[in-house]
Amino acid sequence: MEKNSKIYLAGHTGLVGSAFYRKLKEAGYNNIIVRPFPGLDLMDQKQVEAFFSEEKPEYVILAAARVGGILANNTLRAQFIYDNLMIQNNIIYNSYKYKVKKLLFLGSSCIYPKNCPQPIKEEYLLTNELEYTNEPYAIAKIAGIKMCESFNLQYGTNFISVMPTNLFGINDNYNLDTSHVLPALLRKFHLGRLLEISDWDSIFQDVRKKPVKGVADPENKTQILNALVNYGITRAENNEVTITLWGSGTPRRDFLLSDHLVEACIFLMENINFNYLITDNMEIRNTHVNIGSGMDYTIQELSGMIREIVGFEGKVAWDHSKPDGTFRKLLDNTKLKQLGWQYTSRLKYDISMVYEMYKKDNK
Numbered sequence: 001m002e003k004n005s006k007i008y009l010a011g012h013t014g015l016v017g018s019a020f021y022r023k024l025k026e027a028g029y030n031n032i033i034v035r036p037f038p039g040l041d042l043m044d045q046k047q048v049e050a051f052f053s054e055e056k057p058e059y060v061i062l063a064a065a066r067v068g069g070i071l072a073n074n075t076l077r078a079q080f081i082y083d084n085l086m087i088q089n090n091i092i093y094n095s096y097k098y099k100v101k102k103l104l105f106l107g108s109s110c111i112y113p114k115n116c117p118q119p120i121k122e123e124y125l126l127t128n129e130l131e132y133t134n135e136p137y138a139i140a141k142i143a144g145i146k147m148c149e150s151f152n153l154q155y156g157t158n159f160i161s162v163m164p165t166n167l168f169g170i171n172d173n174y175n176l177d178t179s180h181v182l183p184a185l186l187r188k189f190h191l192g193r194l195l196e197i198s199d200w201d202s203i204f205q206d207v208r209k210k211p212v213k214g215v216a217d218p219e220n221k222t223q224i225l226n227a228l229v230n231y232g233i234t235r236a237e238n239n240e241v242t243i244t245l246w247g248s249g250t251p252r253r254d255f256l257l258s259d260h261l262v263e264a265c266i267f268l269m270e271n272i273n274f275n276y277l278i279t280d281n282m283e284i285r286n287t288h289v290n291i292g293s294g295m296d297y298t299i300q301e302l303s304g305m306i307r308e309i310v311g312f313e314g315k316v317a318w319d320h321s322k323p324d325g326t327f328r329k330l331l332d333n334t335k336l337k338q339l340g341w342q343y344t345s346r347l348k349y350d351i352s353m354v355y356e357m358y359k360k361d362n363k
Helices: 015-026 045-055 070-075 077-097 132-155 181-196 200-209 221-229 258-271 299-310 334-339 347-361
Strands: 007-010 059-062 102-106 159-164 166-168 233-235 241-246 255-257 289-291 315-319
Touching (some): 007 015, 015 166, 045 077, 059 258, 070 077, 132 159, 181 299, 221 233, 255 347, 258 289
Parallel strands (some): 007 059
């Protein structure tokens, strides 16, 4: 890509999309096209085609998606498969039709089988059954990978797919019903700490900025306390706070700051074409690239790290009646390293930085 190349960034307001916008600007790219919803509905075929016909972007970064944690994935199953299929089908097809030079599609590590060997290599895709709780989302993302791969093989396009690990960062989703595990833990421990020290002004500000289901009045202490119970945050009469988390805490996860994911993706966009990813000329498959930190932690270890960062002094309990999800998801980064990009792990530092941004945003 040239610094003045016309780049369409789909999903620029989300966690990954906003990191892309920030990092592309920092790298000197000055011709980035964005179209916020509802100005452009990516699920509307006619609107998407009209956009591509008018703008004719040279490069496309497909970061738009319906995303969420285990609760959202398991309860909004139809929305997760339909919305994601529609978004990616419209953008990938029109990228082919309007001769986009290169497209980057962002998938998810949940595409891999529930019980596949660890660390997870790209070739493990479609070798066994998926984790049930996020199966619809995973199937949509697998379809996106295969669509990119198939268009490359039939039409000679240059569409590459990357599989990020669990992400967190600036502009994350902290909704207690739909957020992923790390931002959900960060907010729960933050609210738990504020309850411990009875800092109600900060609690009111947090709930005002990021509404909580069941709280109609963000300055009503009773409503807030009752609502937080539904998310495992309880305070006893002696002000002792207990945070109850889902599952056993034993599943292991790999976490990566969204900015580091984007740095890897920009490297791939600048240096790697689809033909570089072909390893078997007879049956070309699994050309996607894993992007992760190369290290994983149990959810108990993660919660302990966040607890220390936040300064929470109360109790932590585990609700074993709730699902754990896939036991382990550690991505193998060998292909990415061979292509020329490597990550240096600094998880605790990155979480601390994001937490400071979270507190600043609530002021």
